[in-house]
Amino acid sequence: MLRPFDRLSRPAFVLALLSASLSFSLPPAQAAHHEAATANVDALLDEAIEGAHRSAANRARDLYRSPKTTLQFFGLQADMTVVEISPSAGWYSEILAPVLRDHGQYHAAVPQITSGMPEVMRKRDSAFREKLTSSPKLYGDVKITSYDAAAPSFAPAGSADLLLTFRNVHNWAKAGHTDAMFKGFYAALKKGGVLGLVEHRANPGTELQEQIDSGYMTEDYVIAAAERAGFRLEASAEINSNWRDTKDHPGGVWTLLPNLRGVTEADKPKYLQIGESDRMTLRFVKP
Helix, strand or coil, X not given: CCCCCCCXXXXXXXXXXXXXXXXXXXXXXXXHHHHHHHHCHHHHHHHHHCCCCCCHHHHHCHHHHCHHHHHHXXXXXXXXXXXXXXXXXCCCHHHHHHHHCCCCEEEEEEECCXXXXXXXXXXXXXXXXXXXXXXXXXHCCXXXXXXXXXXXXXXXXXXEEEEEEECCHHHHHHHCCHHHHHHHHHHHEEEEEEEXXXXXXXXXXXXXXXXXXXXXXXXXXXXXXXXXXXXXXXXXXXXXXXXXXXXXXXXXXXXXCCCCCCCCCCCHHHHHHHCCCCEEEEEEECC
16 A cells, blocks of 8 residues: 655644634634634545545545645645636545535636537536536535636636646646646735645656656646746645656556556556556645
């Protein structure tokens, strides 16, 4: 079993001091609200992750995605306004929306559906919207907006405490939208807000075209894109690392779980043993 570790996460007492400082700076009613929301975030995460609303297939991926540790590293609190970029079928939405339901706001920013998009993407978009909007008691008052990746607007400017994106950078690099997307992230976040990012990790020095073709991006590429937009790298972690991933698969990252694209029955045990991809986990802040 893979047991990742956090190499740069801050000591717990520092985070506690920051939270306490915020509570003292707020009016009494708001301070009480903040304390109630932050005190139970761990329990809320456990409840959402173990919830019956999550399928067995989705829960099986917890081993590779470490959702609780990842969201804790990004600083999730239950009273935040959180924007998730391109949530796909909603794997993380099933965790985030219930945690934020009572005290915060979950905002899903999905790619704009155009006439040239494959039918599978249209169906996935429709199913995602139906999932979140049909269960208000579970997910709360979620907000879903569409964005144009060439000139994206994800949420009202300066409104988000935390903006999250999981395994999407390679798609933007392929389409030539990386800089536009990161500028949109920066605009949506408050001053001091956090961008939390997970992406398939290429070996250092990998050429850009090879990154795009394989789906694995270098940390240097991602960090440079974030810094061009104005972000500062605050910390990185090995929460989603996988030393078994050799990153030289015939179909790139899609050879691995959950896709197993082009994998024969004879080769399945080999790729099942590897698991999901090796991933970077980066936390940026808007100064």
